Amino acid sequence: MRMYSIGEAAGVVGRSTRTLLRWEEAGAVKPSKDGFGRRYFTEEQIERLKRLAAERRGGLAVGPPEEVSVG
Numbered sequence: 001m002r003m004y005s006i007g008e009a010a011g012v013v014g015r016s017t018r019t020l021l022r023w024e025e026a027g028a029v030k031p032s033k034d035g036f037g038r039r040y041f042t043e044e045q046i047e048r049l050k051r052l053a054a055e056r057r058g059g060l061a062v063g064p065p066e067e068v069s070v071g
Contacts, residue, residue: 003032003040013049020049028052 009031010017023029024039029048031039041049 002043004043004046006031006039006041009039009041009046009049012046013053015049015053023049023052 004012006017006020010020013020020029024031029041029045031041031045033039
């Protein structure tokens with residue numbers, strides 16, 4: 001299974017790393033962390049983040065990410 005660093009994930013999703021960190025803090029996604037605390041996202045998590053980003057771009061999201069249905 002392919003794992004994406006937070007920088008790679010941000011590039012694929014089209015959002016900043018800070019945005020992904022905020023979404024993580026809000027509970028929208030929980031990436032794995034290595035022994036140094038670096039975050040890694042699965043392909044499934046990337047798809048979830050893409051849907052969340054699309055909803056936010058389209059003006060569909062009105063609350064924090066944890067309140068938005070993305071799947």
